[in-house]
Amino acid sequence: MELRPLCVFLLMTGLIHCTQTGQEVQGQTNGETEWVTVTGDKKLETTPGEEVQGGTNKETEGVTVTGDKKLETTPARPKPAVKVQPAERVFIGENVTLTCEIQTGESWRYLWYRNNEELSDAAGKKTYTITHIKDSHKGDYTCNGTQSSDPEYTQTSDAVTLTVSESPKPVVIIKPDTQVFRGERVTFSCDIQGGGDTEWTYDWYRDDKTFNPSITAQGIIISDYDSGKYTCRGRRRSDSQISKTSDPVTLTVSEKPKPQLTSDLKGPALNGNSVNLYCTVKLPSDGWKFYWIKRRQSTETETDTETYTYSRSVSVYDGGYYKCRAGRRNRVYYTHYSDELRVDVIVKPKPEVIIKPDTQVYREEKVTLTCNIQGGRDTEWTYSFYKNDIEYRHHTTQEFTISSVKNSDSGKYTCRRSRSSYYQISEISDAVTLTVSEKPKPELTSSLKGAVLTGNSVTLSCTLKPQSAGWKFYWIKPTQNTESETETHSYTINPVSVSDGGQYSCRAGRGNPVYYTHYSDELRVDVIESPKPVVIIKPDTQVFRGETVTFRCDIQGGDTEWTYDWYRYRNDNTFHTSLTTQEISTSNYYSGEYTCRGRRRSDSQISKTSDPVTLTVSEKPKPELTSSLKGAVLTGNSVTLSCTLKPQSAGWKFYWIKPTQSPETETHSYTIRSVSVSDGGHYWCTAGRGNPVYYTDYSDALWVNVIESPKPVVIIKPDTQLFRGERVTFRCEIQGGDIEWTYDWYRDDKTSYPSLTTQGIIISDYDSGKYTCRGRRRSDSQISKTSGPVTLTVSGECVCVCVCVCVCVCVCVCVNVCYYLYM
Incomplete structure (x- = not known):
């Protein structure tokens, strides 16, 4: 029994059809299509000529034929097989042999087909050889045959697909890398696409020299390697065909690295x-x-x-x-x-938002916001600005400018810095509030409430409300053609002169280009002459160590309006400053020139400086006590004691000391009038002034000698009874003679002849009366007592009678012959 596929002869059509189970076999009767179905999982086994009746079940190893027609089985035609050498997959340029093998029969004539198209150059050949194959030779190859004894063709062989491709070019892979270091293990792989490591053996070359031929593994691990260019190629195990040689890969071997x-x-x-x-x-x-x-x-x-x-x-x-x-x-x-x-x-820096010109700005001003941070001048940083916590601007620089600010730009601004390349982000800054207001009009005020004193300074202030920074201020006076500019809101005139008085106004400006405010209202500045004080030093400008000295700065207007600054040595050295009283008393002073000036309490303006007054300070003095008389004092006279200070100065009281008394005088002299003997003795003096009293040392003692004053005697010659015309000699007899005294004569207590230098006088013009005299000592003008009175009586006249006797010599004798004339 021969196993064959089911070949069904369709009686109605005369066709033979071979089929596997599960397929339908179609026949045709009377124009109608009839079906015979073969089912089962095995091929139907029949004997030649055996009919299969439709409607009957013929089961052969699980194959069932069903249908209502009869089928007649016939023997099947042989089926060739195509064999390929060396392989179905070949490289361009190779030789390929295809063989059509038929198992039964002889004397076959062969037909070849590529992609179902007959190949005329291969007709009749069992073996079909293609040399130097090309890409056009690829395709599905089939064959069949026929015999001369049987014109029927065999079945067509199953197709064999011939694949033609380029010869593969391997790739050298070196691991861990083409840059390796001495001592590393290195793996060399020869990678052929689609080849795998089981189809090929591999040849390795370094610098075009074989160093590991016919390695059966795709990869090799070696530790003995050197730098060089490595290549490989594959040798196919099945047919020893070789691939192309790979491109070289350079292996560099270096010493162990230090990263x-x-x-x-x-x-x-x-x-x-x-x-x-x-x-x-x-x-x-x-x-x-x-x-x-x-x-x-x-x-x-x-x-x-x-x-x-x-x-x-x-x-x-x-x-x-x-x-x-x-x-x-x-x-x-x-x-x-x-x-x-x-x-x-x-610590992460915290930036600061800086708004210029200020956080308080005015509409249409130019405003610059800066994100200031330590180390901020770095081009790799970017800056983000936020307004009311919403991102406002993103900048590559620290600042951005609003060229004409609007009310809507008011708000709270913050910023932070970031650097995307390093993922560095600062903290966010504290908020700074930007306030935009309308264009302002400044207020102009003076530092002084009243008039300005010449020589002082006055400061005008140009104030903006609300206040803000960055302004320059411009000042103008009607008599000026140009404005004066200052960096601050104040303008100081120093020193002021009368010509500086007048009306002033101001305005402010800032930015570039300059943004100006309105002008202020005008302000009047009045200027008057400054007073000049006078320095008064008490008790005197000549003082002594330890005294209390009072300095007075006398300014018109009294001490309620001023405080006082004192200077010694013409402003070189401040003595006492800003005293609230007009006078100061101190014991801490030095010789020098003292000046003062006043500072007005209401506005601290200063007066002119006084002329200097020289204060001389000496050591505590010892007065010198002297007498007005060189010798003894005559009773009844006066003597003056003088207590003299050197150097002289004012304000002293003088104190005189005698064991029995202590008189006091306002001046430096002390006079004892109508001296008596008891006034004689030792005297001392001292001086004192001030409150409390400053006393000098005591003088040395002075002896005052008092003696009785002599009483002269009046002698009248020739007699106290005289006749008119007689010559009379008056003599004031004082012990000591006439060289020590001068003499005063009195008649009836009236001065007759004062201060005669001689003791006696001869007079011819005289009258009756009581004559007295007293002496005046030439050395000190002390006077004696007054003599007792002597009465002079004058009567008649006297006639001069001359008698001459001549005896060789003439002698004349004249005799006054006085007689009374009776009326």
């Missing part, structure tokens, strides 16, 4: 931000893992990349020294450690 550790930050890290460390191996290569360690840590941290983000929120405690190394492959090959890198972490 370089760097940071993504140029300076210190900011706390709360992140820090990236980079462990860079020079002569870049792949496959590394990186190991990081901080000084005083015991374990390393491992990363798969050369970047190590130390912390997403660093703190100051994360600062320190770091180092790294790299390693790769399972049996880890480590580099050297890098040098240590110091990472500094500082």
Whole structure:
């Protein structure tokens, strides 16, 4: 029994149809299509010529034929098979042989088909050879045959697909990298696409020289390698066909590396931000893992990349020294450690919003906002500005400008700084409020409430409300053609003269171009002459060490309007300043020139400076006591004692000391009038002044000698009884003679002849009366007592009678002959 597929001869059509189970066989009777169905999981086994009646069940190993027609089975035609050498997959340029094999019969004539198209050049050939195969030769190849004894064709063979492709070019893969280091293990792989490592053997070359031929594994691991250009090619195991040679891959072998550790930050890290460390191996290569360690840590941290983000929120405690190394492959090959890198972490800076010209601005002004931060001049930073907590501007510079500010620009502004390349973000600044107001009109005021004294200063203030910064101020007076400019809101005139009086106004301006305010209302400044004080020093300008001295600065207007500044040596040295009283008393002073000036209480304006007054300070004096008389004092006279101070000065009282009395005088002299003998003795004196009294030393003692005053005697010659015409001699007889005295004569208690220098006088003009005299000592004008009176009586006349006797010599004698004339 021969097993064949079911071949059904359709009686109605005369066709033979071979089928597998489960397929339908179509026949046709009387124009109607009839069906015979073969079912089952096995091929139907029949004997040649056996009919299968439809409607009857013929079961052969589970095959059932159903239907209402009869089927007639016939023997099947043979089916060739196509064989390919060397393989169904070939490379362009290779030779391929296809063989059509038929198992039964002989003397076959073969027909070849590619993609169901007959190949005329292969007709009749059992073997079809293609040399130098091309891409156009690819396709599905089939064949069938026929015999001369039987014109019927065999079945067509199953198709064999011939694949034509380029010869593969392997790729050299070197691991861990083409840049390796002495001592590393290196894997060389010759990768042929689609080839796998079971289909090929591999030949290896270094610098075009074989160094490992016919390696059966796709990859090799070697430790003995050198730098060079490596290539490989594959040799197919099945047919020894060889691939193309790979492109060369350069292997560079270097000494064990030391990586370089760097940071993504140029300076210190900011706390709360992140820090990236980079462990860079020079002569870049792949496959590394990186190991990081901080000084005083015991374990390393491992990363798969050369970047190590130390912390997403660093703190100051994360600062320190770091180092790294790299390693790769399972049996880890480590580099050297890098040098240590110091990472500094500082407190995150907090920026400050600065608004210029000021936070108080006026409509249409130009305003600049600056995000000021330490170290802010860095081009890698960007700055974000926020208005009322909503992002307002984003800038690459620290500042931006609003060229003409509006009321709507008012608000609270904040900022912060960030650096995207390093993920560094500062804290956000405190809010600064920008206030926009209408164009202002300043108020002009004076530092003084009243008139200005010449020589003083007056400050005018140009005040803006609300106040703000950045202004320059411009001042003008009607008599001026141009404005005066100041950097501050005040304008000082110093020193003031009368011509500086008048009306003033001001305005302010700031920015570039200048933004001006309105002009202020006018302000009148009155200027008058400054008074000049007078220095008065008491008790005197000549004082003595230890005295209390009173300085008075006398200014018209009294002491209620002024305070006083005192100077010694013409303003070189301040003695006492800003005294509230017109007078000062002190015992702390020195010789020198003293001046003063007044400072008006109401506005601190100063007067002119006084003329200097010289104060002379001497040591405590000892007065000199002297008498007005050189000798003894005659009773009844006066004597003056003088208590003299050197140098002289005023304001003293003098005190005179005698064991029995202590008189006091206002002047430096003390006169004892009508001296008596009891007034004689030792005298001392001292002087005192001030309150409390400042006393000088005592003078040396002075002896005052008092003696009785002599009483002269009047002698009249020739007699107290005289006749008219007689010559009379008056003599005032005082002990001591006439050289010590002068004489005063009195008749009837009236001065007759005062201060005669001789003791006696001869007079011819006289009258009766009581004559007295007294002496006046020439040395000191002391006078004697007055003599007792002597009465002179004058009567008649006297005639001179001359008698001459001549005896050789003539002698004449004249005799007054007095007689009374009676009326």
